[in-house]
Amino acid sequence: MEADTVLKSPPTDDTAARVREVIAAAGVSQREFARRVVMDPSKLSRALSGTRRFTAAELARIADEGRVDAGWLLGTRPREKAQAPAAGVEGGRPLQIVRETVRLIAEHGFHAVRVADIARACATSSATIHYHFPGRAELLEAAVRWCMDEDTARRAARLAEADDAAEELRQLIALQTPRTEQQRRQWAVWLDLWAEAARSTTVGLLHSEYYRQWRETVADVVRRGVGQGVFRAGVDPQAAALTLTALIDGLATHVLSVSGPSSAAAADAMHAALTAHVDHTILAQ
Known part of the structure; x- marks a missing residue:
C-alpha cells in the first residue's frame, strides 16, 4: 500500500x-x-x-x-x-x-x-x-531485525541438510565464511551494526540477543555431537561455542579487509583455520 x-x-x-x-x-x-x-x-x-x-x-x-x-x-x-x-x-x-x-x-x-x-x-x-x-532509529532497528531473521533462516536450512553434528558444524562454518557477494554484504552490514550497537541501546540489545542465539545454536550442535560420539566427550559446549564464534568474527573481519582476487584466498585461509580448530579441539580422534 x-x-x-x-x-x-x-x-x-x-x-x-x-x-x-x-x-x-x-x-x-x-x-x-x-x-x-x-x-x-x-x-x-x-x-x-x-x-x-x-x-x-x-x-x-x-x-x-x-x-x-x-x-x-x-x-x-x-x-x-x-x-x-x-x-x-x-x-x-x-x-x-x-x-x-x-x-x-x-x-x-x-x-x-x-x-x-x-x-x-x-x-x-x-x-x-x-x-x-x-525515524532513522526505527529503520535501523528494522534492518537489524531483518538481518537477524534472514541469518537464522539460512542457518536452519543448512542444519536441516546435515546428517550429523559434525556436518552441521561444517555447514555453519561454510555459511559464515564470506566467499560470495551476498555473504560479504551480510558481513559488511554486521560490522557496521557492531559499531552502532556501541552507541544505540536498542541496537545493542538486539545485537546481544542475536549473538546469544547464535552462540546457543553452536553450543547445541556441539552438545549433540558429544552425544553422538563425533565430538570429544570432555568438550564444554558453551566454551567451545564462545571460542569458535569469536574466531569466526575475527577471521571474517580480516577477510573483509581484503579486496580483489586476494579475497578468495583470504576466505579459503579462514575456512581452513576454522576447520583445523574444530579438528584439533572438538572433533573426536
Whole structure:
C-alpha cells in the first residue's frame, strides 16, 4: 500500500481484532507475520493482547502486508476501500524498504545512507519511507531485525541438510565464511551494526540477543555431537561455542579487509583455520 501521509487517528479497541483477522488470512504463525512486517514478535503479542498500542508505522506495515486499507485497521474506513499493493514490489513496500536499506548500509555504511537515498532505491518518496518507518532509529532497528531473521533462516536450512553434528558444524562454518557477494554484504552490514550497537541501546540489545542465539545454536550442535560420539566427550559446549564464534568474527573481519582476487584466498585461509580448530579441539580422534 503506497501512501504519503501518516495515520492520524489513534488505534481503537477493535484494532487488535482486525489485525488478528489479517494474520489469520495470511495463513502464517504470529511470529512469521511479525517477521514479515519487520516487528518485534513480543511487541506484536502485547499489542494483540491489549497491553500496548500499535504505532501508526506498525499499522501501516501490517496493512501493506495484509493488502488492506490502514484506515480499516483503525476503524475509520470500511474494509471495501482496501487498496492493491504497489506494482512490482515483491513482499510489499516495507520489506522492499528494509532490503534496500540493508543493501545501502553494506555499500556505504549506515550513517552515510540518507532517507532520500533509500527512497530513490525504492522508486518512491521520502514521505512513504517515513510512513512505514518514521525515524532513522526505527529503520535501523528494522534492518537489524531483518538481518537477524534472514541469518537464522539460512542457518536452519543448512542444519536441516546435515546428517550429523559434525556436518552441521561444517555447514555453519561454510555459511559464515564470506566467499560470495551476498555473504560479504551480510558481513559488511554486521560490522557496521557492531559499531552502532556501541552507541544505540536498542541496537545493542538486539545485537546481544542475536549473538546469544547464535552462540546457543553452536553450543547445541556441539552438545549433540558429544552425544553422538563425533565430538570429544570432555568438550564444554558453551566454551567451545564462545571460542569458535569469536574466531569466526575475527577471521571474517580480516577477510573483509581484503579486496580483489586476494579475497578468495583470504576466505579459503579462514575456512581452513576454522576447520583445523574444530579438528584439533572438538572433533573426536
